[in-house]
Amino acid sequence: MSGLDIWMREHTLAYIWLGSYAVALLIFAIEIAMVIHKRKITLQQVRLMRDAEDEAGDEK
Amino acid sequence: MAINWFKYSAPTTFYGLAGKLIPWFALSAAILFAIGLYIGFVVAPVDAQQGEFYRIIFIHVPSSIISMFLYLIMAGYAALGLIFNTRLSAMMATAIAPTGALFAFISLWTGALWGKPMWGAWWVWDARLTSELILLFLYLGYIALHASIDDPRRADRASALLAIVGSVNVPIIYFSVQWWNTLHQGSTIKFTGTSMHIAMQQAMFTMLAACWLYAIAVVLARVRSIILEREKHTLWISELPEVKG
Amino acid sequence: MSGKQLNFWLLGALSWHAIVYNPASSISGFLFFMLEVSNLACSRGDHRLFSGLSFMLHPGQIMQVQGANGSGKTSLLRTLCGFMMPDEGDIVWRGESIRELDEEYYAEMLYLGHLNAIKDELSALENLQISAGLSGIELDEKEALAALRRMGLRGRERLPTKVLSQGQRRRVALARLLASDAALWILDEPLTALDVGAVELIQELLAEHLARQGMVIFTTHQPLQVAGAEMRSLSLS
Amino acid sequence: MSGKQLNFWLLGALSWHAIVYNPASSISGFLFFMLEVSNLACSRGDHRLFSGLSFMLHPGQIMQVQGANGSGKTSLLRTLCGFMMPDEGDIVWRGESIRELDEEYYAEMLYLGHLNAIKDELSALENLQISAGLSGIELDEKEALAALRRMGLRGRERLPTKVLSQGQRRRVALARLLASDAALWILDEPLTALDVGAVELIQELLAEHLARQGMVIFTTHQPLQVAGAEMRSLSLS
Amino acid sequence: MKKSTLLGLLVLVIRRDLVLAMRRRADVLTTLIFFVMVVSLFPLGVGPEMSMLRKMAPGVLWVAALLSSMLSLGRLFSADYLDGTLEQMMLAPQSLSMLVLGKMTAHWMVSGLPLVLMAPVLGLQFDMPVQALGVLIIGLLLGTPVLSMVGAIGAALTLGLRGGGVLLSLLVLPLCIPVLIFGTGAVEAVSTGLSVASHLSLLGALLVLALVFTPWVTAQALRISME
Amino acid sequence: MKKSTLLGLLVLVIRRDLVLAMRRRADVLTTLIFFVMVVSLFPLGVGPEMSMLRKMAPGVLWVAALLSSMLSLGRLFSADYLDGTLEQMMLAPQSLSMLVLGKMTAHWMVSGLPLVLMAPVLGLQFDMPVQALGVLIIGLLLGTPVLSMVGAIGAALTLGLRGGGVLLSLLVLPLCIPVLIFGTGAVEAVSTGLSVASHLSLLGALLVLALVFTPWVTAQALRISME
Numbered sequence A: 001m002s003g004l005d006i007w008m009r010e011h012t013l014a015y016i017w018l019g020s021y022a023v024a025l026l027i028f029a030i031e032i033a034m035v036i037h038k039r040k041i042t043l044q045q046v047r048l049m050r051d052a053e054d055e056a057g058d059e060k
Numbered sequence B: 001m002a003i004n005w006f007k008y009s010a011p012t013t014f015y016g017l018a019g020k021l022i023p024w025f026a027l028s029a030a031i032l033f034a035i036g037l038y039i040g041f042v043v044a045p046v047d048a049q050q051g052e053f054y055r056i057i058f059i060h061v062p063s064s065i066i067s068m069f070l071y072l073i074m075a076g077y078a079a080l081g082l083i084f085n086t087r088l089s090a091m092m093a094t095a096i097a098p099t100g101a102l103f104a105f106i107s108l109w110t111g112a113l114w115g116k117p118m119w120g121a122w123w124v125w126d127a128r129l130t131s132e133l134i135l136l137f138l139y140l141g142y143i144a145l146h147a148s149i150d151d152p153r154r155a156d157r158a159s160a161l162l163a164i165v166g167s168v169n170v171p172i173i174y175f176s177v178q179w180w181n182t183l184h185q186g187s188t189i190k191f192t193g194t195s196m197h198i199a200m201q202q203a204m205f206t207m208l209a210a211c212w213l214y215a216i217a218v219v220l221a222r223v224r225s226i227i228l229e230r231e232k233h234t235l236w237i238s239e240l241p242e243v244k245g
Numbered sequence C, D: 001m002s003g004k005q006l007n008f009w010l011l012g013a014l015s016w017h018a019i020v021y022n023p024a025s026s027i028s029g030f031l032f033f034m035l036e037v038s039n040l041a042c043s044r045g046d047h048r049l050f051s052g053l054s055f056m057l058h059p060g061q062i063m064q065v066q067g068a069n070g071s072g073k074t075s076l077l078r079t080l081c082g083f084m085m086p087d088e089g090d091i092v093w094r095g096e097s098i099r100e101l102d103e104e105y106y107a108e109m110l111y112l113g114h115l116n117a118i119k120d121e122l123s124a125l126e127n128l129q130i131s132a133g134l135s136g137i138e139l140d141e142k143e144a145l146a147a148l149r150r151m152g153l154r155g156r157e158r159l160p161t162k163v164l165s166q167g168q169r170r171r172v173a174l175a176r177l178l179a180s181d182a183a184l185w186i187l188d189e190p191l192t193a194l195d196v197g198a199v200e201l202i203q204e205l206l207a208e209h210l211a212r213q214g215m216v217i218f219t220t221h222q223p224l225q226v227a228g229a230e231m232r233s234l235s236l237s
Numbered sequence E, F: 001m002k003k004s005t006l007l008g009l010l011v012l013v014i015r016r017d018l019v020l021a022m023r024r025r026a027d028v029l030t031t032l033i034f035f036v037m038v039v040s041l042f043p044l045g046v047g048p049e050m051s052m053l054r055k056m057a058p059g060v061l062w063v064a065a066l067l068s069s070m071l072s073l074g075r076l077f078s079a080d081y082l083d084g085t086l087e088q089m090m091l092a093p094q095s096l097s098m099l100v101l102g103k104m105t106a107h108w109m110v111s112g113l114p115l116v117l118m119a120p121v122l123g124l125q126f127d128m129p130v131q132a133l134g135v136l137i138i139g140l141l142l143g144t145p146v147l148s149m150v151g152a153i154g155a156a157l158t159l160g161l162r163g164g165g166v167l168l169s170l171l172v173l174p175l176c177i178p179v180l181i182f183g184t185g186a187v188e189a190v191s192t193g194l195s196v197a198s199h200l201s202l203l204g205a206l207l208v209l210a211l212v213f214t215p216w217v218t219a220q221a222l223r224i225s226m227e
């Protein structure tokens, strides 16, 4: 029985919460953040490109 | 019943539709998560054999199930994209892969955390565990292949082929692993949830629904970004309010 | 090489029937057209290389694709080979789109790209025999040696090609022209690394091919004349 | 590019001293010679490519190595770079054999071979900066961009070079000429795949280099003139 | 100069690849040496207990075979791709699947067959009983072609990509797991007295499946990669 | 435009190779995943019995580490060779050994370091005790650079298209075996209660030796291969 085993038996709910649910929710949160970030970046790129095209159009 | 389904298979209309749907999926996912967690941790009683530990099931089983279904859905979209050359299907397949991989990872992780108190080991080479691990590899292979090809059209087609080959192999892998494991091993402790308490069932189904809704919301959000990226040259994109503003 | 010519005439006769009796071919209004490109558009990355490109090529015609570096010559030739899908437009061979024809088209077409498509470890002789074999023609050793010698590789036929000079390697690749019964040659910068003598030889080969009612599409940045044929040209800008 | 010129003059001044005070250099009897090749012989396999080859190259001189395909031009240039050991004879740079000099020689020499020596995955900009860095010169982004634009690659500077056309890739390789302070340029068929405009540009670059008292040895199968310099030529048969 | 047949083409491709392999004998030998090395390293890493080694033997041999055929797969198409030969193959007037089948066969003859022949010697080092050795060889004979063929799909998909070798194994190894399991299962069935035939017939079924589908799939993958 | 220093050159080469690796961000990840997969294959071959797996663990992890760094080594020089960059490197006015050292370092950072970081997780799958895991990591930290460096010699020698390649690669392989023996030995010493330190210090000695000699040897091998 290592230290972790004893701790795990004494604080089962904390173990479950910290180990499983918190990690799962953290992963969800990271995924959401990544999706939002990706949307922001893509929008930025699209706007940049549109501006560049506008300029090119103006030159003509 | 004269819904024009093809209308929604065009990125143009799908983009708007998805934008409208995402908040609803996200909101209901959040509510169901709250309810599911409440039932799971407050209403559901302690299990006679496992004590509190069994409560991991409420996240473990939904993520396992979803990770497996998502692969099939992904392969389906990939096949559609490859055969009918529809742009949206390929984008959907690409958008699903990361979510599927993450659910597979959650399943492995929560399973490992459950295994430690139950079996005394983080990992056991059990058939189900092993095939879930291989599923994660299949997802990662798909993602890696897609990421290493620069030309998006080529990337779509190549990884679609991989997904299809993979989905043919998934059943073969599943049965071979099961056979491998049962042939020379009888002693791995197996959790047999015989008759589940009604509250446990409720909690699990609520969590399953919540996870599905979450997955749909995230995939839709991701596919919207992909549409933006791929179609940035088209007129309709440059006329979107979020692009203009 | 008389067997080859025979072969070619036979093929010509067959294809003549195909043209006359194939209902699809009458759509275009011409009876003798072979390759017809209509309204082709092609882009790489975000970059539109060309669009609205149309031309026809008849037996006995040669066409040079011209343009500065990066203007899309290679891309055009590769599209004609079916490696790349065009964004728009169609490529029609004997009245059918090459998408549908596939292997039938390949049997009548020969492509030579920037890369030599020869194996370093094999000798010139083996390389030629194998590449002819892949395009469906069995060359015996005598025929292959004759072709290589005509290309100025006498005494080098059995060396592994990796020890050959750049120009000699190109000559090995070009020897395929002598061992082919394809009607349409698509050549991407065939003159790369060739010396003056070899350039003249290629000009001869092209003239012979055209005289046999063959067709050629090619690119080059060097001057090239073909005796007895009018050189059409297509400019990409 | 003024920093570069400055650099060059400085180097010139130093080497001047080296020539004047280096006792070894007086052996040859000339005070200004830079590259001296004497009685060189070279063979590949069983095949003697050339022998008894001797020449000298002085600052401001340009020499074209001529010969048919396979006559040994590339082999000669690679021997001058020290990649291949000659069977006989010696190559002397500033009075010392290049075998002994090694890295000192390399610091003053630039070789551009059949291969472009660029990385497909890197952009033209990164490629230029890195290859300059490897030859001991740190280029900042502005300088590198200027060099690439002079080579006609405007708008392509940041694309991975694998998507570039054959001629554009060659231009990226040639951009190194603009970012080098080497005195001796050894160029093996620099004009491969270049269009007419690019060939003119290279002619200009060569003229500039010669005006700076640089030296050039090159091969080509295409015609090439350099304004304001007499073209020496060396024939291998 | 005469027209060649479809079978003639198959023979041509196989002969070509075999000749190429013989010119580069180093490559063939390194695959074999790699196999021997992986297998022989295990006793060093695990310790000399014979009972354990005997138990591990089929697994170790199979894993080593899997890895070494993976190692050589990277070169299956990439050399042809770089020098432009593959382009020419795709322009061949015959079915590309046939060419691909030829290349697969040659690959197996060069990198699979030597392993099969080498395996009994290594098996003896682990003190495997003769009966088990027989089953091992039959298993390898049925299984290694499947590895070559499934691997070819991965090789075609990763063509021209940087880091192709590793990416290739990431794509292919999971797909090869059933072969590994049935192959080792057959050998272990010998000692446990279970049915060897069922494992082997499953391997055979995989082989037939692979023969039917993989050439076509690989040809499609090549077309995609060449675009 | 200014002259660069020797250290600047080292940094340049390392950065260049890292940038090249990062261009395909999947590249780093796939090396890692390959490692994970090779390790996971063994239980599938050998069977799920924990007691046996626990004993095999260090051997399996070390062999897998060797294989993954070897697989990625194949490309260490060959890409540069084929596109002519290596030629240019040999004409660089600085010492070739320095360039080689840079390339080795970059290779280790991309393909060795991630393995070291991943190893503990895999160790847990095999139910390894925590103490053994610590020793495993230290061993890998000392050993993987040696694998990269010794492997580089092999990579340089196999560049040459000469027939001698086989013989020379045979000479290199035995050099990797001591690393494996000391590496696994250290981990096993934990459970048997023997001296861990002696194994690790031997590994350290190998590292120092490799650092001193391999860059120069590799540079010579390259010169031979390029002629």
Ligand code: HEM
Residues within 6 Å of the ligand: B057, B060, B061, B064, B065, B107, B108, B109, B110, B111, B112, B113, B114, B115, B116, B118, B122, B123, B128, B129, B130, B132, B133, B190, B191, B193
């Ligand atoms: C890393 C370890 C684990 C992994 C990868 C894993 C994987 C999976 C998978 C893939 C499923 C879905 C199977 C199906 O629907 O047929 C599943 C279901 C399940 N797992 Fe796990 N598991 C792990 C550990 C555990 C542990 C330790 C327990 C309990 C002691 C457990 C209990 C369950 C239960 C009760 C189900 C639902 C059963 C059913 O629906 O048939 N799992 N797991």
Ligand SMILES: Nc1ncnc2c1ncn2[C@@H]1O[C@H](COP(=O)(O)OP(=O)(O)OP(=O)(O)O)[C@@H](O)[C@H]1O
Residues within 6 Å of the ligand: C044, C045, C046, C047, C049, C067, C068, C069, C070, C071, C072, C073, C074, C075, C076, D156, D159, D163, D164, D165, D166, D167, D168, D193, D195
């Ligand atoms: N992903 C991309 N993004 C932008 N431009 C691209 C991309 N891929 C290719 N290109 C451009 O497409 C063109 C390809 O040209 P192609 O190879 O057909 O030229 P070419 O006419 O054969 O030139 P050369 O005479 O140099 O051989 C080049 O200008 C190249 O820069």
Ligand SMILES: Nc1ncnc2c1ncn2[C@@H]1O[C@H](COP(=O)(O)OP(=O)(O)OP(=O)(O)O)[C@@H](O)[C@H]1O
Residues within 6 Å of the ligand: C156, C159, C163, C164, C165, C166, C167, C168, C193, C195, D044, D045, D046, D047, D049, D067, D068, D069, D070, D071, D072, D073, D074, D075, D076
């Ligand atoms: N092992 C060998 N045996 C016989 N001849 C060889 C061997 N290796 C090389 N050669 C010959 O040496 C010559 C090498 O010539 P090199 O590459 O220097 O020619 P080059 O003048 O640069 O030609 P090109 O204009 O085609 O580039 C070729 O004629 C080649 O056939």
Ligand SMILES: [Mg+2]
Residues within 6 Å of the ligand: C073, C074, C075, C188, D165, D166, D167
């Ligand atoms: Mg071109």
Ligand SMILES: [Mg+2]
Residues within 6 Å of the ligand: C165, C166, C167, D073, D074, D075, D188
């Ligand atoms: Mg040459």
